[in-house]
Amino acid sequence: MTMPFDAEDELDDAALLARYAAGDAAAARQLTLRLTPRVFAHALRLLGNRAEAEDVAQEALIRLWRIAPEWRAGEAKVSTWLYRVTANLCTDRLRRRKSVPLDDAPELPDPAQGAEDGLQQQARASALQQALGALPDRQREAVVLRHIEGLGNPEIAAIMNIGPRAVESLIARGKRALTEMLAGRRNELGYHDD
Amino acid sequence: MTDDPDFLDDFFAAARKTRPEPGADLLARVQADALAMQPVAGARAAPARPGLWAQIVAALGGWPAVAGLATATVAGVWIGVAQPAGLADSLSAVLYGSETLSVDPIGAFDLVLLEG
Incomplete structure (x- = not known):
């Protein structure tokens, strides 16, 4: 259809x-x-x-x-x-x-771009999804709403029924954990130390 | 560990660019639900309970009946208050005639009882 x-x-x-x-x-x-x-x-x-x-x-x-x-x-x-x-x-x-646990290999769509850039985007998106899966539920929700859905903190606070400060705290802790998880895969994901 | 503040932003940007899209099957299921659960057109346009005045008008038979009733009322009041001489005379002639008419319903009733 x-x-x-x-x-x-x-x-x-x-x-x-x-x-x-x-x-x-x-x-x-x-x-x-x-x-x-x-x-x-x-x-x-x-x-x-x-x-x-x-x-x-x-x-x-x-x-x-x-x-x-x-x-x-x-x-x-x-x-x-x-x-x-x-x-x-x-x-x-x-x-x-x-x-x-969440799926080890999250199911995400094939990259729209066929070039190497598209593959790298896909690899990063996949790695992020895997790391998100390891976060506590509320941190994952707050980070996704803020940084992937692009919502502002007041709306996230309304969605999650918490105060704006609690939203900030969840996002900060979530991002810190994500950074730690993803930093170990820098080379694999196309980051090369100069 | 990286200190690059943009490090995560690359990942978020990658996630936004590769947003997972729903399959046609899911869209078809959702649309079928939407149509199946949709309120019938016009069902929610049902009028609220009519007010007291609307109920009185309806009880009297609608606006035409109310207009007729109002006209008759005004005419009655006018006749009662103004009593135009000509109208009073002619009405007397119509209603009572020029001679007195005697009616004796009881007498006829007695006759029926006697015969029965």
Whole structure:
């Protein structure tokens, strides 16, 4: 099945959700194309497993479809709500795994670039994902939201239901641990000491 | 250990560039859920409970009935207050005629009982 990725940004998420709740089938399609990649990518970053990330993405969006008629624009951003629901679903799965570690070889897409540069990007992304998997859950979530999803600390605080200072602390500790883990692989990942 | 502050940034940039995309199968599943769970068009446009005045108007039979009732009320008040002489005379003639009409329903009733 092919779907054109033509979701437009003319309407913000909340306006589109209101149209969805009013029975607009085109809004259902647009929301699917707009939100699924975001939710799926975030779940994959937190879980490191594609099949589980797909299940989480589907479940998170089912919850959005269910709450759509009661959604009140202006109270919360749709994306904030979705990140929170996604993280909670991921946390549940991680708890169920208990001592089973994240996949050693995280499933990430083939690099879009075919050149050596693309391979290096892929290798670094893969190494980062592996290191993220070794972080405590909350540190991983905070670092991913800040440095991969590109969100600001106030929104991260809202998503994680903690204060901005706690967000800063989680990110700082997470980055310190990541640096330690990745520094040992500098040469392997294309960094050469001058 | 590295002291390069940009060291991690390279990794984050690499992660952003290689964002995992959902497969067509997942998109199809999500869209099917969205359509299956979508509220029916117009279902949420159901009007709220009507107010007291709207209920009174409805009970009287709608706005045309209210207009007719208002007209009759105003006419009644006008007739009662103004009592135009001509109208009063002609109304008396129409309602009561020029002669007195006597009616005795009880008498007829007794007759039926006697016959029955």
